[in-house]
Amino acid sequence: MAIDYDICIIxxxxxxxxxxxxxxxxxxxxxxxxxxxxxxxxDFYKDEMATALRKIYTPQxxxxxxxxxxPDANSQWKTNLTTKLxxxxxxxxxxxxxxxxxxxxFHRMQPQDFRLLSEYGPIQDANIVDWPISYSDLEPxxxxxxxxxxxxxxxxxxxxxxxxxxxxxxxxxxxxxPVTNWLDTACDQLGLVPLKVxxxxxxxxxxxxxxxxxxxxxxxxxxxxxxxGSSRVAFILPALATGNCQVRPHSKVQRLHSNTQGKITExxxxxxxxxxxxxxxxxxxxxxxxxxxxRLLLLSxxxxxxxxxxxxxxxxxxxxxxxxxxxxxxxxxxADLSPERAAQxxxxxPFINRALDTWYTISDTKLAPGRHKGGIIEFMLxxxxxxxxxxxxxxxxxxxxxxxxxxxxxxxxxxxxxxSLHFEVFNDWLPNANCQVILDSQTKDRWGTPxxxxxxxxHPWDLKVGNFxxxxxxxxxxxxxxxxxxSTITGSPPPNLQAGGCRFGVDPKQSxxxxxxxxxxxxxxxxxxxxxxxxxxxxxxxxxxxxxxxxVAAHIANHISKSSGVPLERPRxxxxxxx
Amino acid sequence: MYxxxxxxxxxxxxxxxxxxxxxxxxxxxxxxxxxxxYTIPILQPAKMxxxxxxxxxxxxxxEPNIPGATExxxxxxxxxxxxxxxxxxxxxxxxxxxxxxxxxxxxxxxxQTFTALTLDDQEIILxxxxxxxxxxxxxxxxxxxxxxxxxxxPIYGGNPNGIGWxxxxxxxxxxxxxxxxxxxxxxx
Numbered sequence: 001m002a003i004d005y006d007i008c009i010i011x012x013x014x015x016x017x018x019x020x021x022x023x024x025x026x027x028x029x030x031x032x033x034x035x036x037x038x039x040x041x042x043d044f045y046k047d048e049m050a051t052a053l054r055k056i057y058t059p060q061x062x063x064x065x066x067x068x069x070x071p072d073a074n075s076q077w078k079t080n081l082t083t084k085l086x087x088x089x090x091x092x093x094x095x096x097x098x099x100x101x102x103x104x105x106f107h108r109m110q111p112q113d114f115r116l117l118s119e120y121g122p123i124q125d126a127n128i129v130d131w132p133i134s135y136s137d138l139e140p141x142x143x144x145x146x147x148x149x150x151x152x153x154x155x156x157x158x159x160x161x162x163x164x165x166x167x168x169x170x171x172x173x174x175x176x177x178p179v180t181n182w183l184d185t186a187c188d189q190l191g192l193v194p195l196k197v198x199x200x201x202x203x204x205x206x207x208x209x210x211x212x213x214x215x216x217x218x219x220x221x222x223x224x225x226x227x228x229g230s231s232r233v234a235f236i237l238p239a240l241a242t243g244n245c246q247v248r249p250h251s252k253v254q255r256l257h258s259n260t261q262g263k264i265t266e267x268x269x270x271x272x273x274x275x276x277x278x279x280x281x282x283x284x285x286x287x288x289x290x291x292x293x294x295r296l297l298l299l300s301x302x303x304x305x306x307x308x309x310x311x312x313x314x315x316x317x318x319x320x321x322x323x324x325x326x327x328x329x330x331x332x333x334x335a336d337l338s339p340e341r342a343a344q345x346x347x348x349x350p351f352i353n354r355a356l357d358t359w360y361t362i363s364d365t366k367l368a369p370g371r372h373k374g375g376i377i378e379f380m381l382x383x384x385x386x387x388x389x390x391x392x393x394x395x396x397x398x399x400x401x402x403x404x405x406x407x408x409x410x411x412x413x414x415x416x417x418x419x420s421l422h423f424e425v426f427n428d429w430l431p432n433a434n435c436q437v438i439l440d441s442q443t444k445d446r447w448g449t450p451x452x453x454x455x456x457x458x459h460p461w462d463l464k465v466g467n468f469x470x471x472x473x474x475x476x477x478x479x480x481x482x483x484x485x486x487s488t489i490t491g492s493p494p495p496n497l498q499a500g501g502c503r504f505g506v507d508p509k510q511s512x513x514x515x516x517x518x519x520x521x522x523x524x525x526x527x528x529x530x531x532x533x534x535x536x537x538x539x540x541x542x543x544x545x546x547x548x549x550x551x552v553a554a555h556i557a558n559h560i561s562k563s564s565g566v567p568l569e570r571p572r573x574x575x576x577x578x579x
Numbered sequence: 580m581y582x583x584x585x586x587x588x589x590x591x592x593x594x595x596x597x598x599x600x601x602x603x604x605x606x607x608x609x610x611x612x613x614x615x616x617y618t619i620p621i622l623q624p625a626k627m628x629x630x631x632x633x634x635x636x637x638x639x640x641x642e643p644n645i646p647g648a649t650e651x652x653x654x655x656x657x658x659x660x661x662x663x664x665x666x667x668x669x670x671x672x673x674x675x676x677x678x679x680x681x682x683x684x685x686x687x688x689x690x691q692t693f694t695a696l697t698l699d700d701q702e703i704i705l706x707x708x709x710x711x712x713x714x715x716x717x718x719x720x721x722x723x724x725x726x727x728x729x730x731x732x733p734i735y736g737g738n739p740n741g742i743g744w745x746x747x748x749x750x751x752x753x754x755x756x757x758x759x760x761x762x763x764x765x766x767x
Contacts, residue, residue, distance in 0.1 A: 048731060
């Protein structure tokens with residue numbers, strides 16, 4: 001039987017784009033199946049209605065819900081649909097995935113993140129393991145991403161300067177907000193050294209893309225200039241330009257079929273017209289984001305896989321992780337500031353670009369004796385979405401409705417008298433037995449397919465670490481002179497920071513994927529989204545997913561080359577480096 | 580403070596707390612209101628929109644040089660919301676039902692249609708229904724759409740010439756949407 005493509009990739013986000021980029025440029029035929037639509041840069045506006053108030057970048061909740069199991073105040077498990085919870089675990093279903101909507105805070109994981117167990121020891125009820133690869137295995141690909149995506153920043157004071165194989169980033173930092181100086185001064189007064197945050201945002205035109213226009217509307221918005229290094233603009237458009245790659249948007253994959261030998265034989269999907277289609281390839285790559293990747297495997301039973309594809313050891317869906325931590329803020333009242341500083345505070349557009357990684361490892365008895373994994377604190381000004389913020393003003397502190405003149409005075413006070421500086425704490429979400437994906441036995445999506453049932457249990461240690469870091473952030477805000485400082489560290493997961501569920505490892509009984517992210521049980525299957533991660537580090541995942549996907553693409557190229565007996569050129573990771 | 584609004588409510592819930600107060604002091608209910616077979620009148624669309632317009636005026640009144648419901652085109656914006664396929668039908672039904680129930684309450688307690696009441700009496704009735712979970716949810720829903728009319732891009736029908744943005748000193752991002760076609764046609 002004729003094979004349609006060398007590689008079929010399901011999902012076009014951070015895990016799918018780099019694979020398409022590498023293999024299309026190496027001369028392989030690549031097909032990408034994407035559930036969502038194919039946006040152009042000019043389709044993105046700074047429009048809160050489209051971005052936040054209505055759901056146009058994710059499925060309608062009633063059509064494709066998730067079932068969430070969550071602990072209540074008494075630690076009893078409750079179950080409800082996302083439609084009832086007004087919660088959404090979909091993230092940017094379009095070509096390029098949620099990377100179109102990211103803020104582009106780009107951090108590498110640090111070497112100790114790859115050996116969390118051996119570096120910090122076990123924690124009871126946490127399924128901590130070391131990664132089967134080291135930082136040095138991934139470092140060349142982190143570096144390749146810098147050039148392909150166009151990462152801006154400056155190497156000044158990273159915790160460990162030996163992390164990098166190159167001297168500096170290919171692009172200078174994006175413009176910084178006047179408040180950044182305030183932060184730097186306060187850090188200096190406290191004896192802290194802030195991290196200058198790299199961004200996946202072009203600070204000058206290059207790579208066929210425009211530079212940032214500094215509208216002040218970045219995270220959760222699509223980028224109309226193309227400066228943001230989404231999977232779509234950085235990887236998929238160059239892949240399409242090779243002529244070796246095709247994208248089929250509006251293609252909802254239903255299942256992968258496999259034979260008695262345990263090899264995938266075809267992908268079944270529903271196209272834009274609602275018609276069932278199928279396609280074949282030598283290699284299949286799944287990158288649908290952790291929850292949906294697990295769901296697709298579990299749905300894809302076959303003669304050799306009664307529990308779902310690659311799931312004979314029943315590891316698929318286990319050890320799902322999110323990002324631990326939370327948020328906080330402090331308020332600066334214009335009337336309390338000099339006219340000059342008030343004018344600085346009002347500036348819209350440039351970025352804060354500062355974080356604290358001082359407590360990436362914590363040795364402080366206030367947390368606990370010994371050395372412990374910590375995390376980072378990222379700073380940013382208040383998000384520009386105004387409607388949601390105003391809508392919250394209609395409730396008073398007692399939960400009673402405000403309206404009339406009382407509401408109007410509170411709106412004026414909220415929006416015209418002050419501005420807030422926010423922070424986000426990122427720390428490890430420890431993998432545990434109560435955070436997993438299974439199929440729901442009752443709820444089906446609009447195609448009649450069982451939906452994912454997600455248990456979102458967290459480890460109490462995550463909150464201790466998160467609160468420790470939040471207190472440090474609050475001290476900095478106090479030093480800055482902010483008012484009304486507060487923080488919220490919870491076990492409520494951020495749905496946009498998913499990983500795990502198909503962890504990689506050397507033991508097929510304890511992992512779904514081998515160190516190359518190839519399924520232990522399925523020779524022609526690779527998984528390249530964040531599902532492979534057995535632990536998540538304490539930084540946003542996107543750079544690591546990009547880098548790992550490039551690493552896996554190299555293995556896929558070798559795999560196909562060996563299978564066909566034809567020596568093929570190694571994917572050219574650095575040749576797109578026009579920066 | 581933030582509360583999640585639930586749209587699956589009943590008339591009983593909408594009125595239960597509210598009616599406890601006025602019925603105790605009601606002196607002259609109309610004959611139709613006291614009949615055992617009385618049912619809530621289903622309002623004609625024009626009447627429903629008049630009532631919603633009046634409610635919006637109370638919830639977000641105009642002031643000199645400060646926009647209110649009239650200046651932000653809140654009623655036209657609400658018409659757009661009610662016609663938008665992306666607005667859940669549960670929300671649309673809830674707004675309609677709540678308007679019927681409010682009118683029922685006005686007739687039962689004040690013997691007049693809501694739009695004929697003085698501003699003070701309208702305010703009193705809205706405070707009374709806000710004491711019930713459903714009544715509060717209905718008002719919260721209308722307030723959400725008033726705030727959207729105040730601060731979303733003018734292409735959606737509210738916030739003419741950015742009047743709401745100017746009042747609250749909000750700087751919109753660019754590029755702004757030049758029509759609502761993208762919202763209608765892109766994505767899901």
